[in-house]
Amino acid sequence: xxxxxxxxxxxxxxxxxxxxxxxxxxxxxxxxxxxxxxxxxxxxxxxxxxxxxxxxxxxxxxxxxxxxxxxxxxxxxxxxxxxxxxxxxxxxxxxxxxxxxxxxxxxxxxxxxxxxxxxxxxxxxxxxxxxxxxxxxxxxxxxxxxxxxxxxxxxxxxxxxxxxxxxxxxxxxxxxxxxxxxxxxxxxxxxxxxxxxxxxxxxxxxxxxxxxxxxxxxxxxxxxxxxxxxxxxxxxxxxxxxxxxxxxxxxxx
Amino acid sequence: xxxxxxxxxxxxxxxxxxxxxxxxxxxxxxxxxxxxxxxxxxxxxxxxxxxxxxxxxxxxxxxxxxxxxxxxxxxxxxxxxxxxxxxxxxxxxxxxxxxxxxxxxxxxxxxxxxxxxxxxxxxxxxxxxxxxxxxxxxxxxxxxxxxxxxxxxxxxxxxxxxxxxxxxxxxxxxxxxxxxxxxxxxxxxxxxxxxxxxxxxxxxxxxxxxxxxxxxxxxxxxxxxxxxxxxxxxxxxxxxxxxxxxxxxxxxxxxxxxxxxxxxxxxxxxxxxxxxxxxxxxxxxxxxxxxxxxxxxxxxxxxxxxxxxxxxxxxxxxxxxxxxxxxxxxxxxxxxxxxxxxxxxxxxxxxxxxxxxxxxxxxxxxxxxxxxxxxxxxxxxxxxxxxxxxxxxxxxxxxxxxxxxxxxxxxxxxxxxxxxxxxxxxxxxxxxxxxxxxxxxxxxxxxxxxxxxxxxxxxxxxxxxxxxxxxx
Numbered sequence: 201x202x203x204x205x206x207x208x209x210x211x212x213x214x215x216x217x218x219x220x221x222x223x224x225x226x227x228x229x230x231x232x233x234x235x236x237x238x239x240x241x242x243x244x245x246x247x248x249x250x251x252x253x254x255x256x257x258x259x260x261x262x263x264x265x266x267x268x269x270x271x272x273x274x275x276x277x278x279x280x281x282x283x284x285x286x287x288x289x290x291x292x293x294x295x296x297x298x299x300x301x302x303x304x305x306x307x308x309x310x311x312x313x314x315x316x317x318x319x320x321x322x323x324x325x326x327x328x329x330x331x332x333x334x335x336x337x338x339x340x341x342x343x344x345x346x347x348x349x350x351x352x353x354x355x356x357x358x359x360x361x362x363x364x365x366x367x368x369x370x371x372x373x374x375x376x377x378x379x380x381x382x383x384x385x386x387x388x389x390x391x392x393x394x395x396x397x398x399x400x401x402x403x404x405x406x407x408x409x410x411x412x413x414x415x416x417x418x419x420x421x422x423x424x425x426x427x428x429x430x431x432x433x434x435x436x437x438x439x440x441x442x443x444x445x446x447x448x449x450x451x452x453x
Numbered sequence: 454x455x456x457x458x459x460x461x462x463x464x465x466x467x468x469x470x471x472x473x474x475x476x477x478x479x480x481x482x483x484x485x486x487x488x489x490x491x492x493x494x495x496x497x498x499x500x501x502x503x504x505x506x507x508x509x510x511x512x513x514x515x516x517x518x519x520x521x522x523x524x525x526x527x528x529x530x531x532x533x534x535x536x537x538x539x540x541x542x543x544x545x546x547x548x549x550x551x552x553x554x555x556x557x558x559x560x561x562x563x564x565x566x567x568x569x570x571x572x573x574x575x576x577x578x579x580x581x582x583x584x585x586x587x588x589x590x591x592x593x594x595x596x597x598x599x600x601x602x603x604x605x606x607x608x609x610x611x612x613x614x615x616x617x618x619x620x621x622x623x624x625x626x627x628x629x630x631x632x633x634x635x636x637x638x639x640x641x642x643x644x645x646x647x648x649x650x651x652x653x654x655x656x657x658x659x660x661x662x663x664x665x666x667x668x669x670x671x672x673x674x675x676x677x678x679x680x681x682x683x684x685x686x687x688x689x690x691x692x693x694x695x696x697x698x699x700x701x702x703x704x705x706x707x708x709x710x711x712x713x714x715x716x717x718x719x720x721x722x723x724x725x726x727x728x729x730x731x732x733x734x735x736x737x738x739x740x741x742x743x744x745x746x747x748x749x750x751x752x753x754x755x756x757x758x759x760x761x762x763x764x765x766x767x768x769x770x771x772x773x774x775x776x777x778x779x780x781x782x783x784x785x786x787x788x789x790x791x792x793x794x795x796x797x798x799x800x801x802x803x804x805x806x807x808x809x810x811x812x813x814x815x816x817x818x819x820x821x822x823x824x825x826x827x828x829x830x831x832x833x834x835x836x837x838x839x840x841x842x843x844x845x846x847x848x849x850x851x852x853x854x855x856x857x858x859x860x861x862x863x864x865x866x867x868x869x870x871x872x873x874x875x876x877x878x879x880x881x882x883x884x885x886x887x888x889x890x891x892x893x894x895x896x897x898x899x900x901x902x903x904x905x906x907x908x909x910x911x912x913x914x915x916x917x918x919x920x921x922x923x924x925x
Contacts, residue, residue, distance in 0.1 A: 201543070215824055233542045233662070241775070242545055248773045248828070253819045256827055261508040262548045263656070288659050313457075313479050314825040321456055328454070339726065 203229045204291055207299040208243065210255055216311050216319075222301075225255075232292040236279070237262060237269065239291050256315040262287040264428060267363030270370070271316055272303040277367035277426045285365065285428040305370035309377070309413045320366050322412040323380060327364075330404035331384040333393050352390050359387035361429040368423035368431075374415030379423035381409050382439035383431050389442055399446035406443055459830065460515045461758045463491065463522045463696070464751055470519070470696035471744040472751060474758045478830060481823040483758060485751040489739050490695045490732060493519060494724065497679035497701035499532070501838045501845065502790070503782020505676035506538060506551040512834035513841045516683050516702050520844075524691040525895035525908060527684035527704035529841070530849035531858040533711055534791050535677035536609035539660055540629035549675040550660060552632075553653055554713050557602045559637035559646065560670065562609070563591045564630050568620035575623060581631050581669045592616055596879070597924040604924045607710055607858055607883070610674035614791050615881075617673070624671050633669035674791060678716060680707040680858055681848070684895040684910075688731035689723060692895070695739075697732060699723040704893070709857025762822050765832050770815030774831040777812050778838065781805070785842050789849050794862045798850040802843065806902065809839045844896055844905050851907060854890045855883035878921050887919055 206227040213220030225247075230239050237259050244254035260268040269286040273279040278286050281293060294300065302316065310318040348356075360383075368379035385402050388394030394401070417436055424433040457478040464472040464485065472487040498513035499505040520526045537552045565571045565584050573579040592612055594601040602609075613630045616622065623629050638646050643666055647654070654665045661671070682704040689697050689705070700720045707715060788801035812835070820826045855864040864884045872878050891912045896905035 231543050231545060234545050235547070235660075238545050238547050241547055245773055245775065248817060248819060251817075251819065254828060256825055260510045263550045266508060284659065288656075290659065290662070292662060317825060319479070321454075324454055324456060340721075 202232045202296075204232060204294060204296045204298075206230060206239075206294065206297070209299060209301045210315070211303045212255070212315050213304075213312050215314055220312065230291050232290070234291050235262065235287060236271075236273070236289040236291065237287050256313075256317050258317050259287060264288040265363060267365040270305045270318060270320070270365055270367070272305060272370055274301050277305060277370040278365070278428050282425075283428060283430045285363070288428075305366050307366070307369045307375035307414070309375065310366060310369065318366075320364075322414070323364050323366060323377070325412065326377070326381060326405050326408045327384060329408035330397070330401035331388070333388055334397065335393075346392050348392060356387050356390040359383045359390065359431065359435055362387075362427075362431055363429060365428065367426045367428060369414060371422040371426040372415065372417075373420060373422070374418060375413075376417045376423070377409050377412070377414040378417040378436045378439065379427060379431060379433060381405050382435040385442065386435040386438050389438070398442065399449055402439060402442045402446045403450060406439075459833075460493075460495070461518065461761075461833065462754050463515075463519045464754045465522050465693065466744050466748055466750050469694045469744075470522075470691075471748075472746065474751075474755050476758075476762075479825055481821075481826070483755060483762075485746045485755050487744050487746045487748070487751065489741055489743075490697060490735055492697045492699060492728065492732070493683070493702050494699040495702045497682065498529070498838070498841060498845075499676045499679050500834075501782065501842050502532075502676040502786050503778050504541065504546060504549050504786070506535060506549050507676075509548060512838070514834050514837045516698070517837040517841050519683060519691070519693065519696055519698075520841075520896075521898050522693065523898070524693045524696055524698075525684040525897055526841075526844055526905070527681055527893050527895045527910075528709070528848065529679070529681035529845045529896070530789070530793075530852055530894075531680035531704075531707075531709045531856075532676060532789075532845075533606060533678040533680060533858045534610040534674045536606055536613060536674050537632065537672045538675035538677070539657065540624040540671055540673040541626055542624075550656065551675070551677060552657060552670065552672060553650075554606075556632060556650060556653060556670075557609075559641075559649070560602065560632040560634050561591055561636060562593050562602050562613075562630055562632055562672075563589045564616045564621040564623060566590045566621075571621040571623055575625055575627060581623070581633065590616070590621070600924040605710065605712075605922075606677075607860070608924060610791055611860060613672075613674055622673075624673065629671040629673045631669040632672045634665065635669065638666065676786075676790075678707075678711050680704065680709060680711050681845075684893070688734050689728055690731070690735060695735060697728060697735075699728060709859060711858075762829065762833070764813075765816070765829060765836070766818055766822050768814065768816050768818070770817045772811075772815050772817060774816055774818065774828055774835050777808065777816060778831070778835045781808055781835070781839055781842060784808070785845065789842075789846050792860050792862050793849050795850065798846050801846045802850070805839060805843050805846065809836075812836060812839060840901075847904055848894055848896060851894060852890055854886040856885050856890070857883075872921055876925075878923050879925065882922070885919070885921075891919075 208225045208227050209222050212223045227243050247254050258268045258270050260266045264285040271286045279289050304316045304318050309322045313319050362383035369375050369377050389398050458475050460473045460475050462474040470491040474485050495515035496511050499507040500511050539550045566588050597604045617628050657665050682702050683691050683698040685698050685703045706719045788797040818828045818832050855861050866873050866882045866884050893910040895908040
C-alpha cells in the first residue's frame, strides 16, 4: 500500500483563555487508505510515545453522521472535498510531501476548548429555543394518521440531513449560522406536525442565534459550498419568509 | 443540558440509586447530582472489541459502574456481528462502517469456488469480473435456498467467516466477501439501484475508492450491537431499586439475537412509551427530594472517583491507552467473537487479568486531570472495558450451547444428529440446549479480580414454544 510523508501545521491551544500557536509535525508513513482522523491518530500515538500531549480534536461516529468532527483543512472546513465530513476524508486525496494546515472551526460563537476542539453549545441553545415539536408521550399514533405530500416530506428530509457540525458558520466571513438555523426550522416548518409552533419556532431560534453572536447572512453561499450534507441555501430564503410573517403576526398580537 | 459531561459513578444510598458523579470533560470539574431515581440510557458495550460499527465514544462505563455498585449484568455473551460492513483495511483502523442491511435485498453474496481464484483476487491479479459464473459460490443461496441472501445476521456472518477461513476471502486481508449488484443493475437499471442505495454506494466509494456500480462491493462481518446489558424488570428497573436502564444499555427485548430495525424501536418504546408510565411505580413510594447531595455517600463516591482519576494519572507508564484497547479488542474478537470455544475462552480469561495488570502499571496518560484530556477519558473507559471483558467471557464460557449471537463451536449440529438426518436443519448450525440453558444469566459483581456470581432467571414460554430454526 502506498505510504505518504506529510508535514502538518496544526493549531495548538491549551484552553479557551490561553493563546494558540501553529506547531509543525511530521506525519510519516501514512497509508493512503487511512482516514484523515486515523492519520491524526497515528501522529498522536507517536506524540504520546514521545511524552507529548496528543492533538485534541472532536470526533465520534467517524462515518459522517454525528457532526462532531470539525477541522478546517487547508483553509476549508472539512477540506475542499465536496459533501464530505472530516472523518470521511481519506488520505488518498493528498500527495506525498504535501503540507497540510489544520485549524479549528473559527467563530466567536464557537470558542476553542483545546487545540482543534471548539464549544458548539450555541447550536444546542438555538435548538432548545424552538427546534423541536412538542408531543406528548404515550401510545404511538398510526403511521398514516397524518398524510404528508411526497414533495414536502422530501424537502423536510433534505433539511433534516443537517448534522449540526457548524462548518457553515466556520466558512462564512460573517460567521453566520443561517444555514444551520434555516435547515432545522425548515425541516419542521415543512411538516404538518410543525405548523402549530411555527411562529414561535422561527422567532425563538432567530433571536437565540443573534444572542449567541453569530453574524448576519449576506448571501455569499460559502455555507452551501462546505456543507457536508449539501444543504441548499434555499432553506435560508424559506426561513426569511417564515420569519417575516411570524414577526408581522407577532407585532399585531 | 450537560454536554461534554461523563458519568463516572453511581451513588447508592441505603440500597437505592439516588444520584451520579460526573466529570465535566472540558474543565475536569467533578460534580455530584442527587435525584429521586436514576435512568441510564448509555448504550451498548460493542467497543469492548475495539473495532465495531459503534461511534468512538461508545463505552460501557456508566453501565459497568452501576454493575460494580450492585446492578446485575445480563447475557453479555449475546453480541451481534453484522454481516454487511466494510472490511478492515489496516492495523491503523479506528472503526468499521456499516453498509445497510437493505443492500442484501438486491445484492448477491459470493466468493470464488476455488481458493486459487480468491488468492489471485487478493493479489490483484484478477478481479471479481474475471471469475466466470460457474466458478462463483453464491454460498447463502446454495446453503439456504428459500432465504438466500436475506438469511439472519448471525447465519450470514458465520457463513462469511467460514468461506474466509477456507481461504476463499477476497479482500487484501483475506477477510472479505463480494456483495454483487451486477444482476440487480442488469434487471432494474443503474438509476433504480441509485435511487434505492445511492447514499450507501457513495459512502462505500469514499471509503474504499472503488465504484460499486462497476465492481462488486466487499463486505465482512463486524460487531454492531450488544443484546446483553444491565438486567431490568418489566418496568425497566434493575435489581438495584431506583436504577432504570433504557435502550441498548439494558438486556431486554432482543433475546439472543436482535432483528433488523428493532434497536430504534426499543429506543422509542423504552423512552417514549414505557418509562414515562413505569417509573411512576418506583416514584410513588419515594418522598420527592428526600435524598440530597449533602448525604455523606455523595462525598464518599466523589472521593473514590477522584482517587481513581489520580491513580490513572499517576501511573505514568510507557504504553498509550489505545494500544491497550486494541490488544484487548483483538483478544476478545479472537476468543469471544463470531465463534467461541472453551479453550479459547479460558485462554482469554487468563490473558485479560494480565492486560488489566499491565494497564494499571504501565499506561501512559499525558497532560493533567484538569481541563480537556481525551487520553484520561479513554483510559477510564478502557479500564472498565478490561474488567467487563472478563464478565463477557465468563458468560460465554458458562453458556454451554449456541444461541443467537452466541456460537460455541462445540455446540453445533452434526451428521449424527436426528434433526440433520430428518432434514430439519443442517450440519454446522447453532445447537441450543433448552433443557439446561433456558434462562437469563444475570451476573453479580463480587470482588475485584474475582469471578462474578451467576443468578438465573428462568424463561417460561407459554404460547410460542422455541423450536429449531431452519432457513433451508
